[in-house]
Amino acid sequence: MRSEHFYRTIEFNPIGDSRGDLISLEALNNVPFEIRRVYYIFNVPRSIPRGFHAHKTLRQLFVCMSGSCKVHLDNGLEKVEITLDSPRKGLVIESGVWRQMSDFSSDGVLMVLADQMYDEADYIRNYSEFLDYTRLNKR
Numbered sequence: 001m002r003s004e005h006f007y008r009t010i011e012f013n014p015i016g017d018s019r020g021d022l023i024s025l026e027a028l029n030n031v032p033f034e035i036r037r038v039y040y041i042f043n044v045p046r047s048i049p050r051g052f053h054a055h056k057t058l059r060q061l062f063v064c065m066s067g068s069c070k071v072h073l074d075n076g077l078e079k080v081e082i083t084l085d086s087p088r089k090g091l092v093i094e095s096g097v098w099r100q101m102s103d104f105s106s107d108g109v110l111m112v113l114a115d116q117m118y119d120e121a122d123y124i125r126n127y128s129e130f131l132d133y134t135r136l137n138k139r
């Protein structure tokens, strides 16, 4: 996987009128995979980072529905930090990417769309194992 392809941000186009804005997320349309699971993270103390894992095969789309948070991504070669602060902004994270989420605002709600059901066997929770895994998969 080339390093610039391990994540991608998407600006969703709201359908807006005087009643407000609406964004529709559709599998294989503006979401680049079939959606098998949706979860959301909220009530995160600002000083507490989360994540600290990678997924072997899972692909995800992050949208911060309310408030803001930061997402730190690392593919073993390159690190980036992305601020999610709008429900218009999506962040697609490919498999094999170490992630950390931090700096949640008190109203922060991070919604995650995923292409697979929850499976602890898909997680890599040890950073040195992650680096070994990325080397074995020859990025």
Ligand code: TYD
Binding pocket: 037, 039, 041, 050, 051, 052, 053, 118
């Ligand atoms: P975890 O993925 O470690 O959270 P984060 O990456 O945000 O720090 O998940 C926290 C707990 O929730 C862990 O015990 C696994 C469980 N969990 C589920 O049962 N289903 C899910 O879909 C997810 C994402 C987590």
